[in-house]
Amino acid sequence: MNLRENDGSIKAIAIVAIIVVIFVIGIVATLINNSLKPVQTIKQDPNEYFTLYSLDSTVGVVNRKGDQIIESKYTQIYIPNQSKDVFICFSDDENYSVLNSKGKDIFTEYSSVYPIVISDSTLEMEKNVLSYENNGKYGLINYDGKRLTDAIYESVASLPNKPGCILVKKDGLYGVLDSQGKKIIDTKYNSIKGDEYCSAENEYLKTGYIVSEKTNSGIIYGYIDYNGKILLEPKYESITRNVEYDNDDIYLTFMEKGKKGVIKNKKIIIKPKYQSIVFYELSNIFVVNRNGKYGFFNNNGDEILKTDYTSYSIAGNYISVKKDDSMMLYDVHGNIVNTNNYKSIVETSNPSFFIAQNEQGYYSIISKDIQIENNYTNITYAFDNFFVYTTEEGKSGVLNLYTGIEIEPQYDYIIVLENINALEARIGNKVDMYSKKIEKVLSMEDAIVQKVNDEYVSIYSNSEIAYINKDGELVNNTEVFKEAKLYTYKADDEKWGFADSTGKVIVECKYDRVTELNEFGFAGICQDGKWGVIDEKGKVIVVPTYELETYYAPSFLGKYQYENLDSAICKELEEK
Numbered sequence: 361m362n363l364r365e366n367d368g369s370i371k372a373i374a375i376v377a378i379i380v381v382i383f384v385i386g387i388v389a390t391l392i393n394n395s396l397k398p399v400q401t402i403k404q405d406p407n408e409y410f411t412l413y414s415l416d417s418t419v420g421v422v423n424r425k426g427d428q429i430i431e432s433k434y435t436q437i438y439i440p441n442q443s444k445d446v447f448i449c450f451s452d453d454e455n456y457s458v459l460n461s462k463g464k465d466i467f468t469e470y471s472s473v474y475p476i477v478i479s480d481s482t483l484e485m486e487k488n489v490l491s492y493e494n495n496g497k498y499g500l501i502n503y504d505g506k507r508l509t510d511a512i513y514e515s516v517a518s519l520p521n522k523p524g525c526i527l528v529k530k531d532g533l534y535g536v537l538d539s540q541g542k543k544i545i546d547t548k549y550n551s552i553k554g555d556e557y558c559s560a561e562n563e564y565l566k567t568g569y570i571v572s573e574k575t576n577s578g579i580i581y582g583y584i585d586y587n588g589k590i591l592l593e594p595k596y597e598s599i600t601r602n603v604e605y606d607n608d609d610i611y612l613t614f615m616e617k618g619k620k621g622v623i624k625n626k627k628i629i630i631k632p633k634y635q636s637i638v639f640y641e642l643s644n645i646f647v648v649n650r651n652g653k654y655g656f657f658n659n660n661g662d663e664i665l666k667t668d669y670t671s672y673s674i675a676g677n678y679i680s681v682k683k684d685d686s687m688m689l690y691d692v693h694g695n696i697v698n699t700n701n702y703k704s705i706v707e708t709s710n711p712s713f714f715i716a717q718n719e720q721g722y723y724s725i726i727s728k729d730i731q732i733e734n735n736y737t738n739i740t741y742a743f744d745n746f747f748v749y750t751t752e753e754g755k756s757g758v759l760n761l762y763t764g765i766e767i768e769p770q771y772d773y774i775i776v777l778e779n780i781n782a783l784e785a786r787i788g789n790k791v792d793m794y795s796k797k798i799e800k801v802l803s804m805e806d807a808i809v810q811k812v813n814d815e816y817v818s819i820y821s822n823s824e825i826a827y828i829n830k831d832g833e834l835v836n837n838t839e840v841f842k843e844a845k846l847y848t849y850k851a852d853d854e855k856w857g858f859a860d861s862t863g864k865v866i867v868e869c870k871y872d873r874v875t876e877l878n879e880f881g882f883a884g885i886c887q888d889g890k891w892g893v894i895d896e897k898g899k900v901i902v903v904p905t906y907e908l909e910t911y912y913a914p915s916f917l918g919k920y921q922y923e924n925l926d927s928a929i930c931k932e933l934e935e936k
Contacts, residue, residue: 405443414932426918440475440485444503478518488539491516508541522554555601604641629661664694675707675714708741748774766798782832795832816840845896867898882916905935
């Protein structure tokens with residue numbers, strides 16, 4: 361098959377991208393069927409297939425067992441969905457084949473098949489649907505080759521800000537299909553885009569649609585919710601959703617006659633009188649700006665403070681404002697708290713606390729009842745009542761807002777681990793780990809601290825491996841990797857091997873360094889500075905012959921090195 365050329369910079373994918381990426385230009389929106397069902401969230405199955413980059417610069421495909429299933433003879437291979445055996449294999453810049461895991465041509469009944477690109481920068485693609493071409497028009501098929509739509513569209517693309525939904529163009533107008541090819545929005549609009557709303561619980565399920573219509577007076581916008589119901593008829597100069605607000609209410613900032621207001625669901629709660637409006641989720645506050653002055657409303661549209669202030673900062677349940685060179689601190693109900701003069705006040709993840717900076721650049725901790733000032737050059741909120749502080753001498757420690765210093769300022773720096781109630785404190789080459797209770801749980805020289813998953817963190821060096829849970833408590837590797845068949849095991853002579861969950865040694869302790877079994881059932885073994893691979897049965901797949909330069913402990917898939925950065929891939933390694 362021959363693909364048309366593109367002026368993109370990325371070889372083959374640029375050719376694909378020009379066909380599947382649509383330039384959405386503004387104009388027209390009308391009614392849609394109110395009975396349409398909401399689009400379901402797309403869940404990705406575990407990765408089964410990986411692009412293999414070989415030593416001779418060709419590429420192939422490897423499965424999760426470490427077996428090469430597509431020969432390394434292509435210039436590039438794209439795997440739109442790493443759980444499906446559909447591979448776009450380019451033999452040069454223009455010619456490509458669509459193959460399955462047996463290396464056979466598939467979808468031969470279609471003249472051309474293309475992935476639908478979600479992001480050009482990461483080459484992320486739609487996981488459940490592909491496009492095909494027939495006589496210059498496009499349709500959709502699924503990964504089993506089932507025709508979902510006829511080739512009746514001028515273009516197909518991933519809907520901006522709503523992956524899993526497909527933007528289609530017909531007779532110059534746009535509509536939206538779901539990943540089964542069913543109609544969500546008729547092709548009646550000149551532009552459609554997702555409203556950027558995404559929640560941890562529902563992902564893109566409740567993302568709505570912003571649509572536009574061209575009139576004699578210009579472009580006007582409306583809003584359609586995720587159920588396909590028109591919430592706002594197209595009549596506004598602009599519409600944006602306050603994407604931070606994570607509940608069933610929809611807050612939209614709109615512009616009318618050059619001024620902005622806020623609509624909650626269908627009701628205007630802040631009249632359009634302002635140049636800008638910003639919403640702060642943790643405080644449930646809208647900040648409005650009119651003629652360079654700021655005012656404040658709650659999420660019901662009730663005015664908290666009039667539009668009288670020249671600057672502000674929001675910190676949890678408090679609002680710091682400046683007026684006539686005076687700084688004042690209010691709570692979110694408009695009650696004054698104090699009038700101390702701060703340069704800035706920054707919110708923390710705990711709405712009861714915030715961090716202030718004075719005119720001299722020193723930091724303070726402020727709550728409703730307590731204020732701590734001590735010429736700190738930096739303060740970071742950790743968790744509970746704990747804060748990391750830095751002194752003028754550049755040393756860091758930890759204090760409890762209510763009981764005082766917990767850790768004296770002795771460290772070069774202290775890091776609050778992401779989503780883990782634990783602290784990583786470093787001084788020179790030594791790492792000390794502190795739990796949620798600010799108890800030191802371990803010390804390790806030349807350690808690397810690495811997240812395992814949302815529940816656990818590993819701390820390891822060339823000679824030690826340790827694990828902590830979400831509260832910073834030390835746990836065994838058998839707790840962290842509950843489904844593993846083997847676990848790293850260190851003998852009294854400092855050599856490493858592998859044992860089962862009962863502690864019975866399965867792989868002799870003769871290695872200088874090892875890694876845990878990864879999700880594919882492979883682990884690294886290191887001897888005399890060279891790496892090899894074993895499988896979950898303890899069988900040596902590759903004797904230690906790889907010389908690797910890597911900061912983190914390497915991961916393997918069969919005899920190949922496994923990496924998961926922008927995408928999961930494998931690399932062929934040279935044996936030495």
